[in-house]
Amino acid sequence: MSAAISISPTAPATIDEHQLVDRPIIVAYFLAALTYMLVSLAGGFLMAFQLIQHNPLQGIELLSPGRWRMIHTNAIAYGFIANAFLGALHWAVPRLTFRPVFDRRLSWLIFGAWQVVVLSTAGGLMFGQAQALEWGETPVWIDPVAQLGLLLVAINFVAPIMRNTGPMYVTLWYFLAAFVWTFLTYAMGNFVPEYFVTGTSAGAVGGLFIHDLVGLFVTPLGWGMMYYFVPILLRKPIWSHGMSLVGFWGLAFFYPLQGIHHFLYTPIPMFLQYGAVISTIAVELVVATVIINFFGTLWGNGSAIVGNLPLRWFYTGMIYYFLTCFQCALQVTLTFQALIHFTDWVVGHAHLVMFGVFSMWLLGMMTYLFPRLLGVDWYSRKLSEWHYWLSAGGMLVMAGDLILGGLFQGWSWAALQPWEDSIAVSQPFWATRVIAGLAITGGQLAFMFNLYKTWQVSRHVRTKAAH
Amino acid sequence: MFETKSGVFFVAGLAFFAFAFLSNALVPHLMYRDLPEQTVAELVNGNLRYQFEDLAQRYPEPFQQVYGTPPAGDAADEWFDAKCAEALELGHDVYVGEGCWHCHSQFVRPVSNEDRRYGPVSESWEYQNELQRPVLFGTRRVGPDLCREGGRRSNDWHAVHFFKPTDLSPTSPMPQYPWLYDGASDKPNERGLALITYVQWLGSWLESYPYYEEYERLPLKDAELQAANSESGTGVAP
Numbered sequence: 001m002s003a004a005i006s007i008s009p010t011a012p013a014t015i016d017e018h019q020l021v022d023r024p025i026i027v028a029y030f031l032a033a034l035t036y037m038l039v040s041l042a043g044g045f046l047m048a049f050q051l052i053q054h055n056p057l058q059g060i061e062l063l064s065p066g067r068w069r070m071i072h073t074n075a076i077a078y079g080f081i082a083n084a085f086l087g088a089l090h091w092a093v094p095r096l097t098f099r100p101v102f103d104r105r106l107s108w109l110i111f112g113a114w115q116v117v118v119l120s121t122a123g124g125l126m127f128g129q130a131q132a133l134e135w136g137e138t139p140v141w142i143d144p145v146a147q148l149g150l151l152l153v154a155i156n157f158v159a160p161i162m163r164n165t166g167p168m169y170v171t172l173w174y175f176l177a178a179f180v181w182t183f184l185t186y187a188m189g190n191f192v193p194e195y196f197v198t199g200t201s202a203g204a205v206g207g208l209f210i211h212d213l214v215g216l217f218v219t220p221l222g223w224g225m226m227y228y229f230v231p232i233l234l235r236k237p238i239w240s241h242g243m244s245l246v247g248f249w250g251l252a253f254f255y256p257l258q259g260i261h262h263f264l265y266t267p268i269p270m271f272l273q274y275g276a277v278i279s280t281i282a283v284e285l286v287v288a289t290v291i292i293n294f295f296g297t298l299w300g301n302g303s304a305i306v307g308n309l310p311l312r313w314f315y316t317g318m319i320y321y322f323l324t325c326f327q328c329a330l331q332v333t334l335t336f337q338a339l340i341h342f343t344d345w346v347v348g349h350a351h352l353v354m355f356g357v358f359s360m361w362l363l364g365m366m367t368y369l370f371p372r373l374l375g376v377d378w379y380s381r382k383l384s385e386w387h388y389w390l391s392a393g394g395m396l397v398m399a400g401d402l403i404l405g406g407l408f409q410g411w412s413w414a415a416l417q418p419w420e421d422s423i424a425v426s427q428p429f430w431a432t433r434v435i436a437g438l439a440i441t442g443g444q445l446a447f448m449f450n451l452y453k454t455w456q457v458s459r460h461v462r463t464k465a466a467h
Numbered sequence: 468m469f470e471t472k473s474g475v476f477f478v479a480g481l482a483f484f485a486f487a488f489l490s491n492a493l494v495p496h497l498m499y500r501d502l503p504e505q506t507v508a509e510l511v512n513g514n515l516r517y518q519f520e521d522l523a524q525r526y527p528e529p530f531q532q533v534y535g536t537p538p539a540g541d542a543a544d545e546w547f548d549a550k551c552a553e554a555l556e557l558g559h560d561v562y563v564g565e566g567c568w569h570c571h572s573q574f575v576r577p578v579s580n581e582d583r584r585y586g587p588v589s590e591s592w593e594y595q596n597e598l599q600r601p602v603l604f605g606t607r608r609v610g611p612d613l614c615r616e617g618g619r620r621s622n623d624w625h626a627v628h629f630f631k632p633t634d635l636s637p638t639s640p641m642p643q644y645p646w647l648y649d650g651a652s653d654k655p656n657e658r659g660l661a662l663i664t665y666v667q668w669l670g671s672w673l674e675s676y677p678y679y680e681e682y683e684r685l686p687l688k689d690a691e692l693q694a695a696n697s698e699s700g701t702g703v704a705p
Contacts, residue, residue, distance in 0.1 A: 051609070051640045053633075061646040066566030128564030133601045162472065173475045180480030188488065193601035198504050199594030201496040203602040208491055210606075216484070245469055252479035256487030263604055265576035267591040268495055276491070338578035342608035414579040419611050420638050430640075 020094045025107050027373050029087030030366055032115060034448060036079025037359075039122065041441050043072030048437055051430045062126050070125045070137045076354055077135060077213065078146075079118045084362040085221045086114070086153065089175070091369060092228050093157050096169055102159035110152050117146045135210050136189045143190040150186055154179040170244045174224030177252060181216035185209060200267050207268075208259030214353060215255040222358050223247070223290065225365060226314060230297060233311045233368070234304060239296030243289050250286030254279045264337045277332050284329040291322050309384055313364025316392050320356035320399075324349060327403070339414065344429065345406025352399040355440070360391065363447070370451060376461055379453035383446045390443030398436035405429030505596035508552045514618060514671035519551040519664055522622050526655060533657045551664065558665025559598045561658050565644065572605035573614040573669065586615035586670065586678035593672065610641055615670040618677025625663045627652045 049055040050065040057063045090107065094100050101107055117138075124130070124139035131140050138146060158179055161172055168176075189209025193202035227244065231237055238244055260268055260276035298305070298315065305312045327349055330336050340346065367384060371377050378384050405426055412422040468474035523530045523537075534550045537543040562568065574589040575581050582588050593614075594602055620628075624635065630652035632639040647659035655663065670676055 050642055053638070053640055055642070059643045059645045064565060064644075065642045066569065067564070069569050070566050128561070130564050130566065131601070132563040132568060132603055134569075134606060168470060168472060168475070173470070173479075176472065176475045177479045180476060181484060184481075184484050188492075192492070195600075197492075197496050197600075198596065199499070199502075199599045199602055200591045201492065201499055202600055203594070203604050204495045205492045206601050206604075208487070249469060249479065252483050256484055257491065259487075259491050262606060265578060266574050266604055267589055267594065269498060272491065272494060338576070341576075342572055342606070346606065410579070413581075413584070413608075416580050416584055420636065423638055423640060 020098070020100055022090055022094075022101070022104055022107060023373050025104075025111060026087045026090045026369065028111060029083050029090070030370070032111075033080045033083035033087065033362070034444075034451075036075045036083065036118060037444055040072050040075035040080060041437070041444065043068040043070075043075060044437055045434075045441075047072065048430065048434045052427065052434060061128075067125055067128060067130070070130055071122050073135060074121050074125065074137055075118070076359070077218075078121060078138075081218055081354070081358055081362065083114065083118075084366070085218075085225075086110075088225055088362070088365050088369070089157055089221070092171065092225065093160055093175065096172055096228065097160040097164040099160035099163050102156045106152060106156050110149060110156060113145065113149045113152070117142055117149055120145075131190070131194065133189060133193060133206055133209060135213050136186075138190065140190075140194060143186075147183070147186055147190070150183045154183055169227070170238065170241075170248065171224040171228040173248050174220040174227065177248075178217060178220035178224065181212065181220065181256075185212040185216050189213070203263050203266060204260055204268055204272070207262040208256070210262050211259040212256060215251070215258070218354075218358050219251065219255070222361050223251075225361060226294065226318070229310070229365065229368065230294060230314055233308060233314075234297060234301055236297065236301075239293050239299070243293040243296075247286060247290035247293065250283065250289070254283040254286060258283065258332075261332050264332075264334060264341065273334075277334065280332040281329055284325050287322070287325045291318060294318055309381075309388060310364045310368035313360055313367060313388060316388075317357045317360040317364065320352055320360065320395070324352040324357065327352070339410040340406050341410075342413075343406035343409040344402040344426070345410070348399045348402030348406060351402065352395070355391075356395045356399060360395070363387070363391065366447075370454065374454060374458040376454060376458045379450055379457055383450035387443045387447040387450070390439045390446065394436045394439035394443065398433055398440070401429050401432045401436060405433075499591055499595065502592050502595040507556045507597050508548070510555060510596055510598065510668065510672075511548050511551045512671055514676055515555070515664070515668050516547060516551060518618070518622060518667040518671075519554065520547060522660055522663060523547075525622055526626075526653065526660070529649070529654050529656065529660065533660060554661040554664040555598070555668055556661075557658065558661035558663070558668075561647070561662045562665055563603070567613075568603050568605045569607055570609040570641070571611070571613045572608050573603045573612065574605075575612060575614060581612070585612050587673060587675055589614060610639075613666065613669050615673070615675075615678045617667045617669045617671040619679060622663055622667065623653075625666055626655055626659070629655075629659065629662065 046055065046057065046063065046068040047065045050058075055065060090101065120142050121138045124142065125137055129139040130137040131143075158176065161168075161176055164172075188205060189212070193205045193209075197205060227238060257279040258276045260272050261280050264273050264277070294315075295318075305315050331340055331345065331349065367378075367387075408425045408429070409422050412425050468478060523534075534554075537546045575585045575587065577588045626648075628635050628641075629644045630648055631643050631645075632641040634652075644659075644662075647656060647662060648654050649656050670678060
């Protein structure tokens with residue numbers, strides 16, 4: 001597979017792939033990521049069962065659904081998504097730049113520091129020390145550590161990118177920008193509304209943070225990975241370089257301008273709200289160009305997604321990405337907002353983005369990389385298929401269910417019905433969501449079991465080779 | 468520029484980010500710079516003081532355990548104000564730590580009949596205080612909006628509700644919070660008293676306090692109303 005490295009004029013004549021890529025750390029990151037995935041799922045279930053009034057663990061302080069709802073989102077964002085991306089970056093960046101990361105000891109230091117950050121976030125939330133910033137509930141005393149960690153991450157990966165001469169591949173545009181943005185976004189969201197501004201202005205910054213965390217940390221890393229893996233798997237270049245440029249620069253310009261759309265109809269000045277709405281619709285057009293570019297790349301090789309499982313994960317994620325962006329272009333309008341804001345419609349949207357798109361991409365990358373890291377093929381293709389179908393299917397049901405449920409909640413409120421009515425109307429949707437969540441969890445368990453078995457096989461193969 | 472390191476780093480990475488921050492975050496900040504930010508002590512108002520003293524009377528033992536006894540004479544006034552501010556701040560921290568703000572919003576929108584359900588549409592000055600760092604607008608309503616909640620329910624209603632919501636609202640998916648009590652719903656502990664104070668504060672700064680859904684004044688003549696008020700002796704505005 002190392003043949004897949006794109007040809008660059010600065011490529012040294014011979015590269016020792018094992019010196020370039022630090023394999024053990026990738027495995028470590030992926031295992032940490034999967035652990036937090038389980039933690040996040042547990043948090044989701046606590047709240048999901050609470051909503052249908054069947055929480056078996058009622059009244060236990062450390063297991064309060066309100067606190068675990070925050071662990072749920074933080075564990076998926078900082079535990080699963082961040083860890084999995086860091087692992088994948090250790091694979092992709094050295095291969096794209098032909099240079100190892102800045103320092104391998106630093107890599108392990110970052111790994112350790114990041115686990116401390118995520119664990120103390122989870123612990124802090126469990127003990128009721130949240131910060132009132134959505135997606136940034138990390139207790140305030142952890143924020144400086146996390147900020148330092150992000151700086152080190154940037155140094156470790158930006159160094160090889162900077163040392164690389166010659167043209168930069170699309171992926172590296174996204175990565176380079178993502179390292180700058182993530183650092184700035186975290187600093188802005190966690191410090192400005194806590195220490196520098198208050199009230200409505202803090203709301204504007206908070207909205208910007210929620211938004212940029214997805215748009216400037218997760219999204220550029222995700223698309224960067226797609227631009228890297230998809231051509232390798234299809235063994236052909238991206239369809240249009242021009243469209244790649246439009247996609248990147250369109251995202252870079254329009255994405256950061258939209259934060260306020262999370263707080264429409266608040267006391268934030270109306271002209272700023274209009275600005276956010278317009279730039280959101282603009283970015284959906286940019287998204288369309290990126291999607292077209294990737295489907296243009298697939299054109300003629302469509303059947304590859306049947307047999308090639310990682311590719312199927314990637315393209316399913318892209319379809320969900322398109323759906324969720326289309327949904328966004330509708331829901332961001334003030335007409336829709338009046339009805340669906342505060343409802344489960346938005347929760348459906350968030351799940352579609354964080355799981356349906358980015359987690360699916362990362363699970364696809366793991367499906368691709370684990371056999372290469374362990375040196376043996378997957379133990380069971382069937383389990384891998386189950387993993388895919390339960391995840392993709394469960395997600396579709398969950399998102400559709402919550403989005404639809406949100407409409408009913410919105411109508412119930414607007415009709416001034418008593419509050420219990422909006423709860424009664426939600427019950428079937430909340431029950432369906434639990435079932436979809438169980439399916440998704442089943443998929444992840446199948447994956448983890450498959451991974452365990454694969455690891456056993458790889459150990460067996462290695463001991464045999466040693467004899 | 469479009470494919471170079473410096474282009475990506477400085478233009479996309481730094482410049483676009485800065486432009487967005489200045490236009491989206493600095494502009495509202497500059498617009499509201501003349502609205503003073505109130506401290507917690509300044510947030511204690513007559514309506515809230517009334518509720519806080521009501522807590523002292525309803526739950527004398529828990530209250531005394533947590534706050535001690537008020538001094539005699541004029542000093543009591545200051546004492547109650549100080550303790551009330553203390554409770555308000557702790558109540559805010561409990562509200563944040565328990566994630567109440569993920570199930571309850573704190574702003575009334577000018578659409579979807581919300582002013583009829585909750586009360587007057589929210590305005591900027593209402594959020595210009597220390598307890599809105601970061602702001603608690605919220606993004607999801609599993610339960611109703613709370614920014615006009617103060618005075619809408621009595622203290623003992625809240626005490627029973629936080630202890631076990633289904634006792635008052637049988638189909639409620641709201642979690643129980645028994646750790647805010649010493650074993651029974653009539654024994655709120657320090658955090659419990661504080662949270663009730665915080666919830667009673669929400670909206671207490673408005674003229675329309677307390678706001679009830681479809682609330683209409685009784686068709687009493689003004690004189691009768693005044694007489695009734697002075698009799699009950701609560702001293703709270705009608």
